[in-house]
C-alpha cells in the first residue's frame with residue numbers, strides 16, 4: 001500500500017542547533033586573588049600569592065593582585081553583569097586570608113560579611129553560588145610554617161572549611177574543596193612557577209598528599225555542618241595526555257604523566273588508594289612515609305560530582321635525556337613539575353593556539369570526558385572551567401570583537417554536547433572567566449574574560465563573546481555555527 005511518505009523537514013530555524021538537556025547548569029567562574037584586589041583591607045593578611053607577586057622577577061611586568069579588578073568594591077556591578085549574561089550559577093572562590101587571617105583562629109566578621117553579601121545578591125538575582133574554598137591563596141603564615149608539604153596545613157584547611165560552612169552553609173548548596181591541586185603541588189613546590197615558588201620534587205609529592213588529605217578532611221568538615229542535599233566536590237585540571245606515537249616507550253611516557261597529573265589525585269579521592277605505578281615511578285624521590293594509616297580512607301569520600309577544568313591537551317614522548325618539560329604549557333623553569341618523569345619530552349599539539357600558546361583542541365575535551373566516564377561510570381561531571389585568552393582590545397567604537405574566543409567556546413561546547421550524546425553525565429559548564437583578571441605568573445597580560453576590564457579605570461566592557469554566550473545560555477542550545485549566536 002502506497003502512502004504519501006512525509007519526512008519531517010527540520011525547521012530551518014533550528015537545523016543544526018544542539019540543545020543541552022533540561023536543567024543543564026550554565027555558569028561562569030572567577031577566583032578571589034585574580035579579581036578581588038583590596039589586598040590589605042578589612043583585616044585581610046597576605047597569601048602566598050601576595051608574597052610571590054611582590055617578589056621581583058616572579059610575575060610578568062611585576063603585576064600583583066593588590067587591586068586586580070577591584071571586585072571587592074565593584075561586586076554589585078559584577079553580579080549585575082552576570083544577571084545580564086543570564087547565567088544560572090557563579091563559581092567563585094573564598095579568600096582564606098580574608099575570612100581567617102593568618103590561617104588560624106576565628107573567622108573575621110568583615111571577611112565573612114563580604115561573601116555573605118555577595119551570596120545574598122546572587123540569590124536575589126536567581127544565580128546559584130558555587131563556592132570553591134581554595135583557589136591557591138594559602139595564608140602566608142601557613143607557608144611560613146611549612147606550607148602544603150607540612151601535614152598540619154591539611155588540618156588548618158579543614159578548620160577553615162568549617163568556618164566558611166558555618167557562615168554560608170545556610171544559603172550555599174554547592175561546594176568545592178580545592179581548585180586544581182596539581183597546580184598547587186607541582187607548580188607551587190616543583191617547578192616554582194606558581195606561589196610559593198619552591199622547587200623540590202619530594203616536597204611537591206608531600207604537598208600533593210596533604211592537598212588530598214585536605215580535600216578529605218575538608219569534605220568531612222563540610223558534611224558535618226551542611227544540610228542534607230548540599231553537594232560537595234573537588235575540581236581537577238585533568239590532563240588529556242596523548243603519546244606522540246604508538247611505540248611502547250612513548251606510551252609509557254604518557255602513562256607516567258597521566259600518573260602524576262591525574263591518577264595521583266583520582267586514585268586516593270575516587271578509589272581510596274595511590275596507584276602502584278605512581279609510587280614506583282617516584283620511589284627514588286620519596287618513600288611516601290608521609291601517607292599515614294587511614295589517610296586514603298579519609299581522602300576517599302563520596303563526591304556529588306567531579307569538577308573538570310579543561311583548556312588544552314598534553315602531548316608527550318619518551319626522551320633520551322632530560323625531557324623538555326618547559327614545553328608543557330605550564331611556564332618556564334629549570335625545574336620540572338613532573339616528578340619521576342625526567343625523561344619525558346613535551347610537544348606542542350598541532351593546530352592553532354591561544355594567546356597562552358595552548359593548542360585549541362575540542363576533541364581533547366570530548367576524549368577526556370569519555371575517558372573519565374569509562375574510569376568512573378557513576379560520577380556526574382561539571383565542566384568547572386573552560387575558556388581561552390586572546391589579545392583583545394577595545395576598538396574605536398568602544399567594542400571588543402573576539403571571534404576567536406567565540407569559535408573556541410563553540411567548539412568546546414559542541415564537544416561537551418557530543419559527550420553528553422555519547423552518554424557522559426555532564427551537568428553543567430562554567431566559562432572561564434567572567435572578567436579579564438590577574439592570570440597568575442602572566443599578570444594582566446592574558447585576557448580570559450567574557451568582559452573586558454580596563455585596568456586603569458576599572459571599567460567593564462562586555463565582549464562580543466559575552467553576548468554570544470548570553471544567547472547560548474538563554475536558548476540552552478548551541479547555534480549551528482560560531483557566528484550564529486553573536
Ligand code: FCB
Pocket residue numbers: 031034179180183237309385432439440448
Ligand atoms: C586554571 C586556573 C584559573 C585560570 C585558568 C586560565 O588553571 O584554575 O585560575 O588561571 O587556568
